[in-house]
Amino acid sequence: MKTMQIRRLTLVAALVFAMAFPALAAETVFEGSLVCAKCTLKKADAKECQDVLVVTDAAGAKTEYYITKNDVARNSGEVCTQEVKATVTGTVSQSDGKTWLTASRIEKH
Numbered sequence: 351m352k353t354m355q356i357r358r359l360t361l362v363a364a365l366v367f368a369m370a371f372p373a374l375a376a377e378t379v380f381e382g383s384l385v386c387a388k389c390t391l392k393k394a395d396a397k398e399c400q401d402v403l404v405v406t407d408a409a410g411a412k413t414e415y416y417i418t419k420n421d422v423a424r425n426s427g428e429v430c431t432q433e434v435k436a437t438v439t440g441t442v443s444q445s446d447g448k449t450w451l452t453a454s455r456i457e458k459h
Contacts, residue, residue: 376441377454380405380415384429384436384458387416399428403438403451415442415451426456435459 382405388396391414401417417423417438440453 377439378442379437379439380451381437382406382415382435384417384434384438384456385432386428386430389431390429390433399430401426401429403436414449416448417456418450418452420452422453422456426453426458 380403382403384401384403385391386396387393387400387402389399391402393400400419401423403415403417405413405415407413415438418440422440436459437457438451438453439455440451443450443452
């Protein structure tokens with residue numbers, strides 16, 4: 351009887367954890383170049399500086415990940431007119447026709 355209660359509590363705790371921290375399971379590490387959507391990429395819809403991680407795959411195809419402006423990104427600082435090699439850990443989402451990367455860690459090289 352007690353073993354059954356422990357199993358139920360463990361299952362409930364696991365479900366609560368998964369619901370409370372869904373981003374932990376979906377985090378991915380990306381390596382590429384941080385550039386500015388406005389200053390470097392000259393994006394027509396960029397009204398202000400916006401960091402973008404450009405990742406090139408083995409076939410040479412490039413994917414642009416717009417960095418969400420959270421505390422991690424603000425503490426890292428904008429790249430503006432520079433191009434900086436970086437490793438970014440975070441979660442990916444789609445919004446406004448763009449791929450967004452919400453960073454939990456940014457390491458500039």
